[in-house]
Amino acid sequence: MNQKPLKILGIDPGTTVTGYGLVEIRNNQPVILNMGTLVPGKFSDHYQRLKHLHERALHLIEEYRPDVMAIEAPFYGKNVQSMLKLGRGQGVIMAAALFHSVPIQEYAPLLVKQSITGMGRASKEQVKYFLQKVYHLTDLDQALDATDAVAVAICHFIQQGKPQKNKEYKGWGDFVKKNPGRVK
Numbered sequence: 001m002n003q004k005p006l007k008i009l010g011i012d013p014g015t016t017v018t019g020y021g022l023v024e025i026r027n028n029q030p031v032i033l034n035m036g037t038l039v040p041g042k043f044s045d046h047y048q049r050l051k052h053l054h055e056r057a058l059h060l061i062e063e064y065r066p067d068v069m070a071i072e073a074p075f076y077g078k079n080v081q082s083m084l085k086l087g088r089g090q091g092v093i094m095a096a097a098l099f100h101s102v103p104i105q106e107y108a109p110l111l112v113k114q115s116i117t118g119m120g121r122a123s124k125e126q127v128k129y130f131l132q133k134v135y136h137l138t139d140l141d142q143a144l145d146a147t148d149a150v151a152v153a154i155c156h157f158i159q160q161g162k163p164q165k166n167k168e169y170k171g172w173g174d175f176v177k178k179n180p181g182r183v184k
Contacts, residue, residue, distance in 0.1 A: 005026050006024065006157075007024050007033075008024075008067065008069075008156050009061065009069045010070045010155075010156070011070070013053075013090040014040075015049050015086060015089040017039055017145045018089065019036075019146040019149035021034070023150060023157065030154050032135060032150055034064070036146050038052070038057075046088075050089060050092050051092075054096055057093040058099065061099075067102070069097040070106075070107060071094065071152065072107060107156065107159070127148060131150060
């Protein structure tokens, strides 16, 4: 019995450039179907950028019909205003997914890079290089934001195959406290 392939829409959010990548899981292998960028930075007004991101995200979801959206979580920087703008951008993209009842999974940038390259501090160029080598992509003239989005989608696939981390306990007393029904 053939299972319907899982479609993952990966998003590398940004208010200047947002990358997207569509990956389909076939026979337990990721196949890259499409990738590209959205360029809200062409608008000088921040609210017009958010409107553009939201409309384009709605369009991507309607066109590709993903089963899940994997989005890179914002990293914590020193510039609060930049973080706020990035969070808003991520929020309007997430709202588009929620509007279409597409589940959302967030991944930290370090985890995405670790999943693809084995190094959490890899550069965008290294992520692109690994994607080219592992998935035999010959013509990858895409922007680094697009390849980062593909990496987020593939990270989601990789993380789904890993067992959930067991609860951690700080000793026997902590275990008993968190599992009263398991101890007699």
